[in-house]
Amino acid sequence: MQISKKKILFIEDESALQMTFGNMLTKEGYEMIKAMDGKTGLELAKEKHPDLILLDLILPKMDGFGVLKGLKENEETKEIPVIILTNLENTGDVQRALELGAMTYLTKANYTLSEISKKIEKILA
Amino acid sequence: MDSKKICEQLNIKKQCQKYGLTLWQCPQFLFLVMGIIIMVIIVVSYLMAIQRIEDPQIVILMIIVSTLILVIIDYIIVHSFERLAESTRMKMEFIGIVSHQLRSPVTNLKYALEPLMSGELGETQKKQLDYLTVLKQNVDRIQELIDDILVVSRIQTGVLSLKKASFSIVELVEKTIVEVKPLSLASNITINFRKGKNIPNIISDSFWVEQAFRNLVDNAIRYQKGKGIIDILLEKRGQNIYLEVKDSGVGIPKADQKYIFQKFFRAKNVLKSQTSGTGLGLFIVKGVIEKLEGKINFSSEENKGSTFWFKLPIK
Numbered sequence: 001m002q003i004s005k006k007k008i009l010f011i012e013d014e015s016a017l018q019m020t021f022g023n024m025l026t027k028e029g030y031e032m033i034k035a036m037d038g039k040t041g042l043e044l045a046k047e048k049h050p051d052l053i054l055l056d057l058i059l060p061k062m063d064g065f066g067v068l069k070g071l072k073e074n075e076e077t078k079e080i081p082v083i084i085l086t087n088l089e090n091t092g093d094v095q096r097a098l099e100l101g102a103m104t105y106l107t108k109a110n111y112t113l114s115e116i117s118k119k120i121e122k123i124l125a
Numbered sequence: 126m127d128s129k130k131i132c133e134q135l136n137i138k139k140q141c142q143k144y145g146l147t148l149w150q151c152p153q154f155l156f157l158v159m160g161i162i163i164m165v166i167i168v169v170s171y172l173m174a175i176q177r178i179e180d181p182q183i184v185i186l187m188i189i190v191s192t193l194i195l196v197i198i199d200y201i202i203v204h205s206f207e208r209l210a211e212s213t214r215m216k217m218e219f220i221g222i223v224s225h226q227l228r229s230p231v232t233n234l235k236y237a238l239e240p241l242m243s244g245e246l247g248e249t250q251k252k253q254l255d256y257l258t259v260l261k262q263n264v265d266r267i268q269e270l271i272d273d274i275l276v277v278s279r280i281q282t283g284v285l286s287l288k289k290a291s292f293s294i295v296e297l298v299e300k301t302i303v304e305v306k307p308l309s310l311a312s313n314i315t316i317n318f319r320k321g322k323n324i325p326n327i328i329s330d331s332f333w334v335e336q337a338f339r340n341l342v343d344n345a346i347r348y349q350k351g352k353g354i355i356d357i358l359l360e361k362r363g364q365n366i367y368l369e370v371k372d373s374g375v376g377i378p379k380a381d382q383k384y385i386f387q388k389f390f391r392a393k394n395v396l397k398s399q400t401s402g403t404g405l406g407l408f409i410v411k412g413v414i415e416k417l418e419g420k421i422n423f424s425s426e427e428n429k430g431s432t433f434w435f436k437l438p439i440k
Contacts, residue, residue, distance in 0.1 A: 016233040023240065087228045091286035108232040109268060113239045 009050035011041030038062030152207035221278035280412035321360030345372035
């Protein structure tokens with residue numbers, strides 16, 4: 001019996017990060033779904049029902065807060081854990097994201113790829 | 126101007142916070158102080174004038190003219206001061222935005238280097254790894270500089286956020302010492318820790334207190350001349366916690382001591398031996414300690430060592 005891979009939706013407009021994270025997470029055995037803007041990310045979340053969403057905050061078309069709000073207002077996506085992965089680190093942004101329902105808030109500059117990978121593994125265990 | 130804006134202008138404390146200035150540097154507060162001084166001058170001038178000049182109309186005219194001159198001078202000075210403070214605030218805000226924009230490409234570099242160096246993308250030859258290590262070290266340096274500039278910008282624009290809670294300062298100091306031990310041992314430096322009796326928990330921001338203490342210990346390690354000793358003292362002094370870091374290092378030349386807490390300043394004697402370092406560490410430490418309502422100072426003698434200390438209120 002083939003065990004289906006866990007799906008991770010990565011909503012990030014930086015193609016360099018899409019590549020590095022994509023390679024890392026694929027190697028770890030996850031199925032990657034990529035979105036380069038907030039609007040597409042929200043649509044893909046509703047369509048593909050990922051097990052986890054990695055979400056940047058500064059995004060074209062719809063910012064991360066808008067995506068988060070949209071996810072939590074939808075019955076089908078509201079339970080999907082969301083990790084905020086951003087370079088914004090103002091207390092106001094962190095608080096706002098957590099209040100909107102993000103599971104955790106990671107500042108890119110403060111974590112290595114492997115540290116983020118471990119956090120993902122823990123959440124999806 | 127609507128009433129909300131007028132109320133905001135009248136809120137001196139808020140205005141000072143906006144510029145990231147202390148009360149005595151704040152244009153609005155200075156305007157108020159000068160207004161009071163002018164009123165006192167008017168009363169004194171009137172009392173003196175009526176004793177010497179018989180015609181009350183001349184006295185009143187003299188008072189009105191001198192008051193007008195003083196108010197105009199006051200306005201010009203305070204307005205120029207306000208424009209200067211506003212331009213500094215905008216400059217720091219701009220630096221903050223630019224630094225933030227620089228973070229993304231640096232983070233991208235960091236994440237791209239990680240799998241290359243770990244060999245995940247195929248075996249890396251030693252020479253290639255040497256070059257990648259150089260890249261990684263420099264990416265880390267740029268990131269450190271950007272992080273420091275962002276903190277400086279937040280301190281100067283008054284938006285550094287603090288989260289105060291009760292924590293054990295003893296545990297914080299001991300944990301930090303354990304963490305810096307490998308670096309101190311590698312540099313042949315012994316760290317001695319002495320603590321006073323009955324040190325209570327303090328209400329402060331543990332993250333920034335740790336950053337400040339770590340910075341002082343890092344400096345004490347970095348600026349040693351070969352084998353050395355660092356003495357750390359923690360004790361309760363009145364309603365404060367006193368934390369001291371004393372080293373036997375290169376010290377700070379007397380002529381440089383007055384600049385030591387300034388941005389980007391590095392003492393002449395360390396520039397010869399230590400080329401790395403942003404010169405922002407002590408500026409940040411001072412800014413943070415003062416935001417936490419504490420005090421920081423130091424004493425130093427070239428070639429003998431330095432003692433840096435700070436105290437923080439317990440509550």
